Amino acid sequence: xxxxxxxxxxxxxxxxxxxxxxxxxxxxxxxxxxxxxxxxxxxxxxxxxxxxxxxxxxxxxxxxxxxxxxxxxxxxxxxxxxxxxxxxxxxxxxxxxxxxxxxxxxxxxxxxxxxxxxxxxxxxxxxxxxxxxxxxxxxxxxxxxxxxxxxxxxxxxxxxxxxxxxxxxxxxxxxxxxxxxxxxxxxxxxxxxxxxxxxxx
Amino acid sequence: xxxxxxxxxxxxxxxxxxxxxxxxxxxxxxxxxxxxxxxxxxxxxxxxxxxxxxxxxxxxxxxxxxxxxxxxxxxxxxxxxxxxxxxxxxxxxxxxxxxxxxxxxxxxxxxxxxxxxxxxxxxxxxxxxxxxxxxxxxxxxxxxxxxxxxxxxxxxxxxxxxxxxxxxxxxxxxxxxxxxxxxxxxxxxxxxxxxxxxxxxxxxxxxxxxxxxxxxxxxxxxxxxxxxxxxxxxxxxxxxxxxxxxxxxxxxxxxxxxxxxxxxxxxxxxxxxxx
Numbered sequence: 001x002x003x004x005x006x007x008x009x010x011x012x013x014x015x016x017x018x019x020x021x022x023x024x025x026x027x028x029x030x031x032x033x034x035x036x037x038x039x040x041x042x043x044x045x046x047x048x049x050x051x052x053x054x055x056x057x058x059x060x061x062x063x064x065x066x067x068x069x070x071x072x073x074x075x076x077x078x079x080x081x082x083x084x085x086x087x088x089x090x091x092x093x094x095x096x097x098x099x100x101x102x103x104x105x106x107x108x109x110x111x112x113x114x115x116x117x118x119x120x121x122x123x124x125x126x127x128x129x130x131x132x133x134x135x136x137x138x139x140x141x142x143x144x145x146x147x148x149x150x151x152x153x154x155x156x157x158x159x160x161x162x163x164x165x166x167x168x169x170x171x172x173x174x175x176x177x178x179x180x181x182x183x184x185x186x187x188x189x190x191x192x193x194x195x196x197x198x199x200x201x
Numbered sequence: 202x203x204x205x206x207x208x209x210x211x212x213x214x215x216x217x218x219x220x221x222x223x224x225x226x227x228x229x230x231x232x233x234x235x236x237x238x239x240x241x242x243x244x245x246x247x248x249x250x251x252x253x254x255x256x257x258x259x260x261x262x263x264x265x266x267x268x269x270x271x272x273x274x275x276x277x278x279x280x281x282x283x284x285x286x287x288x289x290x291x292x293x294x295x296x297x298x299x300x301x302x303x304x305x306x307x308x309x310x311x312x313x314x315x316x317x318x319x320x321x322x323x324x325x326x327x328x329x330x331x332x333x334x335x336x337x338x339x340x341x342x343x344x345x346x347x348x349x350x351x352x353x354x355x356x357x358x359x360x361x362x363x364x365x366x367x368x369x370x371x372x373x374x375x376x377x378x379x380x381x382x383x384x385x386x387x388x389x390x391x392x393x394x395x396x397x398x399x400x401x402x403x404x405x406x407x408x409x410x411x412x413x414x415x416x417x418x419x420x421x422x423x424x425x426x427x428x429x430x431x432x433x434x435x436x437x438x439x440x441x442x443x444x445x446x447x448x449x450x451x452x453x454x455x456x457x458x459x460x461x462x463x464x465x466x467x468x469x470x471x472x473x474x475x476x
Contacts, residue, residue: 004373007453012373038223038421040445045421118226119445122330188225
């Protein structure tokens with residue numbers, strides 16, 4: 001694992017096996033001195049006081065061994081999202097991957113997904129576990145406005161837009177689930193480690 | 202209460218932000234010049250994390266509906282009652298701040314702090330994600346919180362402004378750049394571009410060349426990161442930076458307060474020595 005400097009009060013860890021990022025992030029949360037752990041696609045960022053970083057880095061290396069074993073089955077909460085598969089890009093995306101639209105829907109609802117990390121907007125979760133046959137690039141021209149609840153795919157990820165925003169993901173459908181609610185703790189429905197399934201509504 | 206008669210180019214409510222929620226996709230936000238916010242709060246006897254008004258290029262005009270004690274810090278604006286001191290303002294009086302001759306951001310703290318609802322522990326306006334109150338508009342009325350601390354006699358001469366040297370630490374992705382680009386980052390006096398804002402200070406100068414192509418999978422980003430997009434011109438991320446980014450971060454600025462006062466056209470150098 002590479003440990004890269006990130007200013008004076010953070011480090012960026014790059015595990016050799018990207019599948020361990022989430023398990024390491026979860027394992028490190030309760031480590032003394034850790035102010036915040038932020039997972040992303042291949043790396044995790046740890047914020048701590050400068051004097052704690054060396055110890056936390058050493059702890060990360062220790063955790064790598066156990067994290068690897070636990071990485072395959074994260075023990076997060078399970079959420080099922082009901083989706084109306086009438087997205088603007090459903091037909092074209094199906095054609096692009098050589099499927100009928102209903103086959104694309106079956107492939108998407110057949111997946112067992114895990115929230116790898118959040119980014120882009122509050123509550124926007126990047127879900128891994130997408131069938132490799134459905135890996136398609138983002139739209140060449142992002143939309144200026146994607147409606148709340150839009151379910152999309154891009155590259156190796158699938159996800160749901162928690163509120164209206166610009167966006168370049170290919171839209172397969174929409175869900176009525178409340179992805180972001182400030183009255184809830186935490187406000188994000190999908191947090192790193194949450195296991196997700198999609199169901200055709 | 203504080204009545205906004207004119208917000209100027211951009212005025213927002215800021216405290217010390219909402220750290221700790223990046224894993225949910227929530228930016229840090231908060232005052233750009235945190236030292237100036239803390240000082241303004243101390244002058245009026247507030248806790249360091251009380252909310253104040255962050256002005257951008259001055260231009261703010263307010264009226265106080267009741268007598269209040271205020272303090273102004275950051276970039277000094279002509280027309281201010283008394284920079285860097287607690288000042289008593291009588292009920293009904295207005296305060297009008299002109300554009301600072303140098304520097305960019307000024308802070309107006311009021312004894313008791315700006316009130317209003319907290320979102321994830323903070324009253325800050327996050328200009329990227331939209332969390333917190335909207336930027337201030339003419340006619341807005343801001344509540345003032347309860348008073349407890351002691352007014353302090355400390356004074357300041359305002360934040361330093363103009364051309365700056367910012368301390369950096371190389372990494373995490375300096376190995377994505379040529380040795381020449383790493384040297385150039387330090388050697389060049391970068392010019393602040395007009396498109397700069399609370400999300401990032403965009404810099405102009407000779408482009409930084411990469412030693413490797415390809416895209417970086419999204420990585421966590423912190424305020425202070427110097428990210429280099431494909432055009433090779435660095436962006437220094439501010440408090441409203443996104444929590445992840447896909448371009449390599451060549452270095453991280455370890456003291457962002459000074460950067461808050463950079464205005465378009467100013468020059469900035471990066472110093473890998475301890476600042």
